[in-house]
Amino acid sequence: xxxxxxxxxxxxxxxxxxxxxxxxxxxxxxxxxxxxxxxxxxxxxxxxxxxxxxxxxxxxxxxxxxxxxxxxxxxxxxxxxxxxxxxxxxxxxxxxxxxxxxxxxxxxxxxxxxxxxxxxxxxxxxxxxxxxxxxxxxxxxxxxxxxxxxxxxxxxxxxxxxxxxxxxxxxxxxxxxxxxxxxxxxxxxxxxxxxxxxxxxxxxxxxxxxxxxxxxxxxxxxxxxxxxxxxxxxxxxxxxxxxxxxxxxxxxxxxxxxxxxxxxxxxxxxxxxxxxxxxxxxxxxxxxxxxxxxxxxxxxxxxxxxxxxxxxxxxxxxxxx
Amino acid sequence: xxxxxxxxxxxxxxxxxxxxxxxxxxxxxxxxxxxxxxxxxxxxxxxxxxxxxxxxxxxxxxxxxxxxxxxxxxxxxxxxxxxxxxxxxxxxxxxxxxxxxxxxxxxxxxxxxxxxxxxxxxxxxxxxxxxxxxxxxxxxxxxxxxxxxxxxxxxxxxxxxxxxxxxxxxxxxxxxxxxxxxxxxxxxxxxxxxxxxxxxxxxxxxxxxxxxxxxxxxxxxxxxxxxxxxxxxxxxxxxxxxxxxxxxxxxxxxxxxxxxxxxxxxxxxxxxxxxxxxxxxxxxxxxxxxxxxxxxxxxxxxxxxxxxxxxxxxxxxxxxxxxxxxxxxxxxxxxxxxxxxxxxxxxxxxxxxxxxxxxxxxxxxxxxxxxxxxxxxxxxxxxxxxxxxxxxxxxxxxxxxxxxxxxxxxxxxxxxxxxxxxxxxxxxxxxxx
Numbered sequence: 001x002x003x004x005x006x007x008x009x010x011x012x013x014x015x016x017x018x019x020x021x022x023x024x025x026x027x028x029x030x031x032x033x034x035x036x037x038x039x040x041x042x043x044x045x046x047x048x049x050x051x052x053x054x055x056x057x058x059x060x061x062x063x064x065x066x067x068x069x070x071x072x073x074x075x076x077x078x079x080x081x082x083x084x085x086x087x088x089x090x091x092x093x094x095x096x097x098x099x100x101x102x103x104x105x106x107x108x109x110x111x112x113x114x115x116x117x118x119x120x121x122x123x124x125x126x127x128x129x130x131x132x133x134x135x136x137x138x139x140x141x142x143x144x145x146x147x148x149x150x151x152x153x154x155x156x157x158x159x160x161x162x163x164x165x166x167x168x169x170x171x172x173x174x175x176x177x178x179x180x181x182x183x184x185x186x187x188x189x190x191x192x193x194x195x196x197x198x199x200x201x202x203x204x205x206x207x208x209x210x211x212x213x214x215x216x217x218x219x220x221x222x223x224x225x226x227x228x229x230x231x232x233x234x235x236x237x238x239x240x241x242x243x244x245x246x247x248x249x250x251x252x253x254x255x256x257x258x259x260x261x262x263x264x265x266x267x268x269x270x271x272x273x274x275x276x277x278x279x280x281x282x283x284x285x286x287x288x289x290x291x292x293x294x295x296x297x298x299x300x301x302x303x304x305x306x307x308x309x310x311x312x313x314x315x316x317x318x319x320x321x
Numbered sequence: 322x323x324x325x326x327x328x329x330x331x332x333x334x335x336x337x338x339x340x341x342x343x344x345x346x347x348x349x350x351x352x353x354x355x356x357x358x359x360x361x362x363x364x365x366x367x368x369x370x371x372x373x374x375x376x377x378x379x380x381x382x383x384x385x386x387x388x389x390x391x392x393x394x395x396x397x398x399x400x401x402x403x404x405x406x407x408x409x410x411x412x413x414x415x416x417x418x419x420x421x422x423x424x425x426x427x428x429x430x431x432x433x434x435x436x437x438x439x440x441x442x443x444x445x446x447x448x449x450x451x452x453x454x455x456x457x458x459x460x461x462x463x464x465x466x467x468x469x470x471x472x473x474x475x476x477x478x479x480x481x482x483x484x485x486x487x488x489x490x491x492x493x494x495x496x497x498x499x500x501x502x503x504x505x506x507x508x509x510x511x512x513x514x515x516x517x518x519x520x521x522x523x524x525x526x527x528x529x530x531x532x533x534x535x536x537x538x539x540x541x542x543x544x545x546x547x548x549x550x551x552x553x554x555x556x557x558x559x560x561x562x563x564x565x566x567x568x569x570x571x572x573x574x575x576x577x578x579x580x581x582x583x584x585x586x587x588x589x590x591x592x593x594x595x596x597x598x599x600x601x602x603x604x605x606x607x608x609x610x611x612x613x614x615x616x617x618x619x620x621x622x623x624x625x626x627x628x629x630x631x632x633x634x635x636x637x638x639x640x641x642x643x644x645x646x647x648x649x650x651x652x653x654x655x656x657x658x659x660x661x662x663x664x665x666x667x668x669x670x671x672x673x674x675x676x677x678x679x680x681x682x683x684x685x686x687x688x689x690x691x692x693x694x695x696x697x698x699x700x701x702x703x704x705x706x707x708x709x710x711x712x713x714x715x716x717x718x719x720x721x722x723x724x725x726x727x728x729x730x731x732x733x734x735x736x737x738x739x740x741x742x743x744x745x746x747x748x749x750x751x752x753x754x
Contacts (some may be wrong), residue, residue: 068430069404069430154575155587178733266577267730
């Protein structure tokens with residue numbers, strides 16, 4: 001239906017901005033806008049109720065001293081944020097969060113790309129490899145955590161047993177019990193659990209790589225590494241950016257695996273901001289301080305998300321121009 | 322294809338009938354609701370405790386004519402949901418919850434549970450229940466909960482394995498060091514102990530403090546805030562357990578990596594001479610170690626001082642302030658102290674109630690009997706041989722955190738016994754400031 005036709009059907013007043021006896025009449029474009037906003041209202045109410053209001057309340061709680069149970073909340077202004085600035089556990093958790101997010105993103109991206117390259121030419125058993133690499137993705141974090149606790153167990157774990165069997169006894173460590181390596185041990189489990197999605201994205205992206213360019217580079221004498229770095233990687237840039245954004249955001253959401261495997265221990269060595277906020281609010285019963293930590297985490301997540309999306313759009317704009 | 326036709330008139334009639342039936346159903350529900358309905362949240366989530374407690378509830382339900390709604394909660398998650406549920410009015414009438422200021426104390430501070438002094442007086446709990454159990458369920462001098470399982474922390478001893486290795490069960494720290502060295506030579510772990518979880522170090526700490534400070538001093542600190550954890554005795558006890566024992570090879574190599582379940586499995590599989598836990602493990606040990614001579618004992622002596630069992634209640638039953646059936650709920654708590662119910666729980670679930678029963682009338686295994694003795698008397702003069710769980714009483718969340726993180730730090734060499742004792746005292750003072 002054309003715009004004029006709709007006017008004919010819905011409006012009998014020749015001047016859409018002039019009120020008739022029933023009041024103001026809207027033009028078609030105005031009605032369309034109202035209809036659009038009406039459609040948005042439902043999702044906005046849901047978003048507001050489940051996202052904005054909790055966020056605003058968290059911001060309010062962060063300005064209070066509250067144990068999370070009593071009705072009484074004492075307003076303390078910015079005291080929780082001042083305390084945070086001098087809290088070594090907070091800075092430790094922030095450092096661990098940076099290691100978790102940046103390290104996790106880099107290693108997972110690299111491993112996924114490596115695996116995808118290995119099956120690029122569709123070797124025999126390609127479907128089996130793809131299934132095996134992707135399978136951990138469908139496992140709940142609790143299952144992944146429990147499986148890796150067993151793998152790392154100093155008593156029954158296959159990792160230490162395997163190392164001892166091949167004569168590497170000195171490499172058999174307390175993977176989750178040594179504060180120096182516990183975070184990396186959990187990170188390894190996390191990478192194992194989530195590498196499948198990145199792998200699948202890269203496998204799909206590799207199908208679009210122009211093999212003629214590779215052949216040309218080969219004829220020009222480029223080494224395997226040069227062909228990969230100067231020919232393949234640029235053609236995967238969109239996929240790499242997408243995977244990097246997904247991994248960064250996912251890394252900032254990290255909580256479940258650490259909580260299942262170490263509860264932030266030993267001696268807070270695997271504490272990231274999310275686990276520290278939870279432990280502070282719900283185990284230490286300091287909901288006010290926990291809210292302040294959660295708010296900082298939310299601000300970091302927001303900043304990283306906006307920055308990466310901007311970077312991606314800028315990259316895309318650069319490519320299209 | 323066969324089809325059933327229905328007219329509009331017939332549909333209206335059926336709808337009317339359904340509405341009437343629904344209204345009648347609501348009416349009958351409403352009249353049923355007028356008889357008491359008590360919602361119970363307990364933590365007896367595993368067998369045989371779960372079934373045994375169900376029998377108790379069934380008995381009460383049939384005797385009193387109440388409608389009992391039971392929802393079993395995992396101990397690990399109940400702390401996350403209890404406060405919210407109680408404050409929102411969707412919680413239980415009866416809540417089984419951990420004792421102490423850092424646990425039930427928060428619910429009491431928030432007026433989410435009610436004090437039970439009047440019910441205690443009405444039912445004579447002061448005369449019938451063990452004094453330490455009542456003390457555990459009390460806060461600020463008032464009784465807030467009906468204490469449940471009475472328990473001690475201690476060591477299980479595989480006497481069969483000791484005999485096979487030609488070793489004597491140690492009663493002093495020096496003997497324990499010698500046993501650790503001999504056991505290591507034989508390829509056996511002296512003490513199955515892992516502290517990857519939060520709680521095993523809490524038990525270890527209570528055992529260490531009780532034997533280092535003495536039973537009375539530990540109880541005075543735990544319940545009356547009299548004394549200190551930063552004393553030479555505590556430093557010495559921490560040094561002995563957390564530094565000297567690992568050096569002697571008493572534990573698995575990576576104590577911080579070992580969950581409690583794996584430590585217990587190691588003992589059950591005959592790979593360790595002793596296991597640090599408590600009477601709550603009796604059922605699991607008996608079930609898996611048939612044919613093995615297993616006994617219990619308190620932690621070995623430090624410098625000839627008395628050995629004490631940390632004694633207390635694992636949890637207590639609390640009544641929600643929002644409950645509309647407070648009297649009925651209190652009656653249910655009191656029913657748990659009926660001698661028949663206490664017998665049922667100890668015989669079928671190895672849960673020792675806070676009420677004294679004639680042991681000769683019970684059908685108990687050797688380990689159950691030993692547990693009952695340790696809970697009852699501490700194998701001696703209770704004033705000397707029964708200390709306290711230091712994480713109960715006035716122990717709060719700061720102490721809890723440090724008992725876990727601090728013990729992990731000293732085992733990994735990141736802190737010293739002296740520093741840990743000072744930190745523990747600082748955490749204690751923060752909890753009680």
